[in-house]
Amino acid sequence: MTAAELLSVAAFLEGKQAQAFPSFGPERSGAPVVAFCRIDARPIRSHEPIVEPDAVIIQDTTLLHSVDVFQGLSPRGFVLLNSKKSLDELGLVELASRLPHVQARVVDATATAEKYLGRPLSNVALLGSFAALTGAVGIDAVLQAIADRFRGKTREGNAAAARAAYELVTGGAP
Amino acid sequence: MKQIEGSRAIAETVALCRPEVICAYPITPQTHIVEALSEIVKAGELDPCAFINVESEFTALSVAIGASAAGSRAYTATASQGLLYMTEALYNAAGLGLPIVMTLGTRAIGAPINIWNDHSDAMALRDAGWIQLFAESNQEAADLHVMAFRLAEELSVPVMVCVDGFILTHAFEPVDIPTQADVDGFLPPFEPREVLNPAEPITIGALVGPEAFTEVKGLAHQKMLRAIERIPALASEFAARFGRTSGGLVRSYRTFDADTVVVALGSVSGTIQEVVDAMRDKGQAVGSLSVGTFRPFPFAAVRQALMHAVRVVVVEKNVAVGMGGVLASDVREALGAEAPLVHTVVAGLGGRAITTTSLRRALEQAHAGTLELLHFLDLDRPVVERATAKEMCR
Amino acid sequence: MSGQQPIKFYQTGTFTVGNRLLDPEKRTVQASIGRSNALTSGHRACQGCGEALGARYVLDAAMRATNGRLVAVNATGCLEVFSTPYPESAWQVAWLHSLFGNAAAVASGVAAAFRVKRSDVRVLAQGGDGGTMDIGFGCLSGMFERNDDVLYVCYDNEAYMNTGVQRSSATPAGARTSTTPAVGSDPGNAFGTGKNLPALAMAHGIPYVATASVADLHDLEAKVDRAMAVHGARYLHVHVPCPLGWGSDPAKTIEIARLAVESGLFPLFEAEHGEVVRSTPIRRRVAVDPYLRLQTRFAHLFDGGVAGAEVIARIQAIADKNVARFRLASTETESELP
Numbered sequence: 001m002t003a004a005e006l007l008s009v010a011a012f013l014e015g016k017q018a019q020a021f022p023s024f025g026p027e028r029s030g031a032p033v034v035a036f037c038r039i040d041a042r043p044i045r046s047h048e049p050i051v052e053p054d055a056v057i058i059q060d061t062t063l064l065h066s067v068d069v070f071q072g073l074s075p076r077g078f079v080l081l082n083s084k085k086s087l088d089e090l091g092l093v094e095l096a097s098r099l100p101h102v103q104a105r106v107v108d109a110t111a112t113a114e115k116y117l118g119r120p121l122s123n124v125a126l127l128g129s130f131a132a133l134t135g136a137v138g139i140d141a142v143l144q145a146i147a148d149r150f151r152g153k154t155r156e157g158n159a160a161a162a163r164a165a166y167e168l169v170t171g172g173a174p
Numbered sequence: 175m176k177q178i179e180g181s182r183a184i185a186e187t188v189a190l191c192r193p194e195v196i197c198a199y200p201i202t203p204q205t206h207i208v209e210a211l212s213e214i215v216k217a218g219e220l221d222p223c224a225f226i227n228v229e230s231e232f233t234a235l236s237v238a239i240g241a242s243a244a245g246s247r248a249y250t251a252t253a254s255q256g257l258l259y260m261t262e263a264l265y266n267a268a269g270l271g272l273p274i275v276m277t278l279g280t281r282a283i284g285a286p287i288n289i290w291n292d293h294s295d296a297m298a299l300r301d302a303g304w305i306q307l308f309a310e311s312n313q314e315a316a317d318l319h320v321m322a323f324r325l326a327e328e329l330s331v332p333v334m335v336c337v338d339g340f341i342l343t344h345a346f347e348p349v350d351i352p353t354q355a356d357v358d359g360f361l362p363p364f365e366p367r368e369v370l371n372p373a374e375p376i377t378i379g380a381l382v383g384p385e386a387f388t389e390v391k392g393l394a395h396q397k398m399l400r401a402i403e404r405i406p407a408l409a410s411e412f413a414a415r416f417g418r419t420s421g422g423l424v425r426s427y428r429t430f431d432a433d434t435v436v437v438a439l440g441s442v443s444g445t446i447q448e449v450v451d452a453m454r455d456k457g458q459a460v461g462s463l464s465v466g467t468f469r470p471f472p473f474a475a476v477r478q479a480l481m482h483a484v485r486v487v488v489v490e491k492n493v494a495v496g497m498g499g500v501l502a503s504d505v506r507e508a509l510g511a512e513a514p515l516v517h518t519v520v521a522g523l524g525g526r527a528i529t530t531t532s533l534r535r536a537l538e539q540a541h542a543g544t545l546e547l548l549h550f551l552d553l554d555r556p557v558v559e560r561a562t563a564k565e566m567c568r
Numbered sequence: 569m570s571g572q573q574p575i576k577f578y579q580t581g582t583f584t585v586g587n588r589l590l591d592p593e594k595r596t597v598q599a600s601i602g603r604s605n606a607l608t609s610g611h612r613a614c615q616g617c618g619e620a621l622g623a624r625y626v627l628d629a630a631m632r633a634t635n636g637r638l639v640a641v642n643a644t645g646c647l648e649v650f651s652t653p654y655p656e657s658a659w660q661v662a663w664l665h666s667l668f669g670n671a672a673a674v675a676s677g678v679a680a681a682f683r684v685k686r687s688d689v690r691v692l693a694q695g696g697d698g699g700t701m702d703i704g705f706g707c708l709s710g711m712f713e714r715n716d717d718v719l720y721v722c723y724d725n726e727a728y729m730n731t732g733v734q735r736s737s738a739t740p741a742g743a744r745t746s747t748t749p750a751v752g753s754d755p756g757n758a759f760g761t762g763k764n765l766p767a768l769a770m771a772h773g774i775p776y777v778a779t780a781s782v783a784d785l786h787d788l789e790a791k792v793d794r795a796m797a798v799h800g801a802r803y804l805h806v807h808v809p810c811p812l813g814w815g816s817d818p819a820k821t822i823e824i825a826r827l828a829v830e831s832g833l834f835p836l837f838e839a840e841h842g843e844v845v846r847s848t849p850i851r852r853r854v855a856v857d858p859y860l861r862l863q864t865r866f867a868h869l870f871d872g873g874v875a876g877a878e879v880i881a882r883i884q885a886i887a888d889k890n891v892a893r894f895r896l897a898s899t900e901t902e903s904e905l906p
Contacts, residue, residue, distance in 0.1 A: 004346075005179070005346045008177055008346045009177045009346070011177075012175075012177035012348055013177075017348065018177060018346070018347075018348070019345060019346065019347050020345065020346040021340070021341070021344060021345040021346070022344060044347075044444075045311075045444035045445070045447050045448055046444055046445040046447075046448045046530065047338075047341050047342075047345070047441040047442065047444055047445050048445050048527055048528060048529045048530055049527045049529070051529060051531075194681065194684045194685075195677060195680045195681055195684060197677070197680075222683075222684045222686070223684065224680040224683060224684050226676065226677075226680060226714065227714070228673070228676075228710055228714075229706060229707075229709065229710035229713070230706055230707075230710070232669070232670065232673070232706075232707070233670065233673040233676075233706070233707050233710050236666060236667070236670035236673035236674045236676075236677065236707065237673050237674070237676050237677035237680065238677060239666050239670075239674050239677060240641065240664070240666070240673070240674035240675060240676060240677025240678040240679075240680075240681070241677035241678065241680050241681040242677075242681075243664050243674075243677075243678065244639065244677070244678040244681035244682060244685075245681060245685070246680070246681035246684055246685070248677070248681075262667050262669075262670075263666070263667060263670065266666050266667050270666070370639045370662040370663075370664055370678060371662055372636055372637050372638060372639065372661070372662050372689055374662075375659070375660060375661050375662040375663065376662060376663075377652055377657035377659050377663045377665075378663065378664045378665070379642075379648075379652070379663075379664055379665030379666060380652035380653070380654040380655075380657060380665070381648070381649050381652050381653055381654060382654040383653070383654065386654055386655070
């Protein structure tokens with residue numbers, strides 16, 4: 001299950017309508033992957049791809065220079081990046097100045113995942129940060145979605161990583 | 175209610191239909207459906223169902239044919255190239271009147287090879303004698319399977335449930351998976367009209383010559399016409415028991431006073447409804463019609479829905495090269511001699527996204543009278559023109 | 569029965585007397601008035617059709633072995649066409665015909681259904697060499713690989729007969745067919761081509777593989793019995809002369825089948841899980857010539873030319889190889905035979 005799908009489950013658990021879908025392709029590991037999630041109060045009818053996102057989550061910042069990940073981003077949107085570097089080091093200051101109402105945030109979700117999950121899989125942890133940054137879903141729903149999806153150590157690790165990544169944004173306890 | 179992948183919703187619902195023999199060969203984008211079913215069967219949740227891993231799609235449907243003829247409820251799933259590979263068996267199953275249900279994860283047909291969604295596969299086999307139902311959403315995709323088994327077994331006609339590959343099969347959407355009790359209440363055990371039984375041996379699959387072949391086909395046609403009556407009745411019964419609308423022949427959306435009506439099959443209908451709402455907000459009289467049953471073609475229902483329109487725009491995920499729109503042709507026939515203008519908008523081929531922006535632009539052009547009768551949405555015209563020019567120079 | 573007369577168990581060219589002198593349990597199913605007649609009279613086969621004979625033999629034996637709890641799945645071909653001209657049918661067994669290449673798969677489906685229903689009904693799939701070895705091979709291999717509980721019977725008349733005698737992968741080297749005509753420098757079917765389906769079946773390691781011929785009814789029935797005594801994928805390859813396609817005398821179908829066996833061209837053997845376990849020695853070995861001479865599809869080899877003689881020699885080599893490989897050389901000496 002991708003992060004987008006997990007996000008849709010979290011939204012569903014909060015009684016919202018959600019739709020998640022990957023950009024599709026044949027089985028292949030190591031390739032760039034984009035996934036989408038729509039969240040709405042009303043039933044979602046459209047099946048078009050998301051061309052004007054309200055939020056973008058970048059799990060792999062090496063893609064920043066090969067793909068225009070911010071294309072169509074809403075002027076009051078959110079950008080969440082997974083990196084050890086700062087926005088400046090990532091070369092995004094120019095973008096930030098172009099979109100003054102966009103809230104951008106960098107989080108080292110990979111490190112968080114390594115710490116709590118034992119593996120550098122940042123996608124679930126990022127959802128915790130996403131919840132904090134956007135409020136599109138609450139952290140409790142994210143944790144519930146994780147609990148439903150995973151079992152055993154993976155469940156505990158992902159839940160801890162998500163909460164930690166959430167607190168990285170809210171400024172709560174480390 | 176669950177937030178679940180479309181494929182998983184279909185698999186769980188098919189399992190509730192108590193299939194006895196499931197056989198499938200993997201092909202994108204149907205794989206998640208059969209994987210989920212194999213899990214369900216292997217876990218013993220569907221005893222005594224047999225799940226058979228076969229070596230080709232032709233075999234998959236052939237196994238289903240044998241199982242069905244022996245009196246078992248049989249199911250398989252495929253897409254695109256796989257559907258073509260079982261073509262002979264598709265016609266055979268229909269001709270023998272076997273009530274097999276199959277999920278078609280609609281996908282483009284090569285060459286060029288393409289794994290993404292369009293309707294060319296369903297269109298290619300529209301005359302094989304199978305009932306073809308199209309799902310607009312994952313909820314409907316799941317629900318249609320329950321109705322499909324019932325319809326198939328009532329009429330002794332195989333049914334294909336067409337679900338947009340990736341767009342629906344791989345999308346997570348909220349789906350209400352029915353209870354076993356509700357499904358059992360709607361779908362009784364399979365009682366074959368004729369069956370392979372040593373105690374009462376019959377010959378199935380005889381050689382029929384010119385003296386009787388036409389009558390066999392005439393009867394098949396009559397059965398399909400009967401399906402036109404039964405489908406709405408089953409949809410009503412479904413609604414009464416399960417509490418929601420699914421299936422049926424066609425579904426109208428704001429067509430009552432519409433000048434322009436957009437017609438489509440499958441998931442794009444949802445996107446079209448968004449466009450309709452946006453245009454209505456601007457005072458434009460637009461509506462849409464989603465065709466839920468493509469074969470048999472519901473001529474009367476389509477005519478009823480479109481007869482007052484000034485223009486009809488058929489959005490098709492398929493192009494019959496050298497001809498044009500297949501759905502559009504059926505729509506024109508439904509409308510008869512006094513047909514309004516019917517445009518064919520070919521869109522979404524090979525999985526190309528159909529956006530509300532592009533659809534809206536096409537509809538505005540239709541209103542302005544500048545839309546071609548056969549229009550390829552979002553076509554990169556210069557690319558095609560350059561290549562054509564090159565061809566001409568040879 | 570009393571008497572001191574020496575009783576000859578065999579008359580030249582026929583085994584009929586033998587059956588009458590056997591204990592009832594050892595008689596063939598065909599000798600019994602209670603036989604199923606699964607393929608009954610009135611069908612439209614050619615005079616002398618080996619396949620009609622083989623199918624009757626096989627089905628009646630299978631019906632006895634299963635107490636009538638049997639379903640037959642038939643591929644497209646002569647057998648299907650001549651037996652079911654709507655509105656008539658010659659089948660007195662539950663019978664299904666689907667397509668040309670899918671009999672094995674359809675049979676797998678039927679078997680699955682009966683397994684699910686916890687029924688004791690057994691499944692027999694049958695087809696000609698074309699439907700089995702060529703177009704049906706994929707499905708057959710899949711059925712073997714899954715070890716589906718089906719006995720597949722191939723009636724091998726060595727070409728696509730129903731469509732006009734075209735070459736199949738079972739057509740023997742040197743034979744004339746309508747697509748391997750006896751013209752040019754290399755007349756007839758090419759050497760170095762063709763498939764050995766029994767060997768391919770054995771390669772799948774299935775529980776039982778056997779070859780049989782309409783020339784030896786007892787042997788054929790025994791093999792059907794052995795096949796039906798086990799479960800899983802089983803294969804029986806039956807040699808059936810086709811007077812039309814082979815250009816032979818319809819009255820000599822059984823004689824020709826016997827010559828194929830006695831020359832070594834059609835070895836009789838059984839295999840279990842990929843290993844040969846039994847073979848039938850040839851009591852009185854003959855050269856390939858008498859066999860070939862009776863069929864006009866080999867007539868071009870007997871034009872007196874060198875080329876023809878060479879081909880015959882190569883065919884003889886094939887027979888010799890079979891005899892060696894399956895140890896078909898009889899241990900009985902000539903003097904013991906009447």
